[in-house]
Amino acid sequence: MRKILFLFMVSCILVSGSAYAAAPEKKPMVDKKDEAKQLVSKGNQSFSARRYDEAITWYKQAIALDPDSVDANYNLGVVYGNKGMLDESIAAYNRVIAINPRHAQAHNNLGSAYEKKGMADKAHSEYEKAVEADPNLPPALYNLGKSFLSKGSRDLAADYLYKAGVLFHKSKNSEWAKKSHDLIKQTNSPEREKELSELINPSPKEKKK
Numbered sequence: 662m663r664k665i666l667f668l669f670m671v672s673c674i675l676v677s678g679s680a681y682a683a684a685p686e687k688k689p690m691v692d693k694k695d696e697a698k699q700l701v702s703k704g705n706q707s708f709s710a711r712r713y714d715e716a717i718t719w720y721k722q723a724i725a726l727d728p729d730s731v732d733a734n735y736n737l738g739v740v741y742g743n744k745g746m747l748d749e750s751i752a753a754y755n756r757v758i759a760i761n762p763r764h765a766q767a768h769n770n771l772g773s774a775y776e777k778k779g780m781a782d783k784a785h786s787e788y789e790k791a792v793e794a795d796p797n798l799p800p801a802l803y804n805l806g807k808s809f810l811s812k813g814s815r816d817l818a819a820d821y822l823y824k825a826g827v828l829f830h831k832s833k834n835s836e837w838a839k840k841s842h843d844l845i846k847q848t849n850s851p852e853r854e855k856e857l858s859e860l861i862n863p864s865p866k867e868k869k870k
Contacts, residue, residue: 697727701736708740716740729760735767742774750774765795772804784808799828803841810848819850826857835861
């Protein structure tokens, strides 16, 4: 009887020991937001390489982990826009704005998407919100100025286009500074046109200064 009991106890110890040894090691917990950021980074790399479908996959995975990720939703809107998927782009920018109502770039890009769809009034409203959120965002100022010009509000158009041109010039974006100047010509605002022209096309004497 003692032998049987002893064997039983040994058996229990062995089984328990075997079960203990087979227990999986606990892996350190990874925060979902941190993991989402890593996925956004991968999406950005794919986007830079123009692998847009791959980028979309990464951004969507990031959003699945962190639905309130502004970067993932915003970048998803950008890549959809680059693919010409305007409805999807609009939906993504609207999610960004729901998370952060004062995201100026999202408002501006949303306006641009609306403009491409021929929804001029909605586009104008988004450009205004973009400038309200960030009065020094050159693309938003340019787009709002262009929108005012299309509505026949030439004075307002000239003001916004002038400011856009100045900021583009300061950031050494000569291409868009010139585009701002070219549009000002259509506003019949000679003073604004001259001021911006002298800024982006200084005379030889001014250059020496």
